[in-house]
Amino acid sequence: MEIKDVLEKVLNNIEVEEVLSFELSEKETKSYQKFYKKHSKKCKDKMDTIGTSHIETTFTPTSLGNFVSVKCKICGKIKDITDMDNF
Numbered sequence: 171m172e173i174k175d176v177l178e179k180v181l182n183n184i185e186v187e188e189v190l191s192f193e194l195s196e197k198e199t200k201s202y203q204k205f206y207k208k209h210s211k212k213c214k215d216k217m218d219t220i221g222t223s224h225i226e227t228t229f230t231p232t233s234l235g236n237f238v239s240v241k242c243k244i245c246g247k248i249k250d251i252t253d254m255d256n257f
């Protein structure tokens with residue numbers, strides 16, 4: 171393998187890592203916390219005691235930006251918290 175091939179491989183891997191690591195913006199974090207708190211209160215009685223989070227976060231990467239949605243695993247409510255400022 172030539173040096174340039176190795177370099178290309180390394181660079182490709184970096185790109186993959188960037189794509190796979192997601193971060194919430196400040197706005198999205200606030201929306202997440204709001205949703206989390208609301209459903210901690212509302213769905214508290216049905217929450218399991220193991221301590222796993224009742225909120226599921228889904229990231230959908232697109233060429234424009236990441237769509238982020240949160241879902242309460244207890245009542246099934248889904249909320250889109252995508253920060254459109256990032257697009």
Ligand SMILES: [Zn+2]
Pocket residue numbers: 209212213242243244245246247
């Ligand atoms: Zn809920």
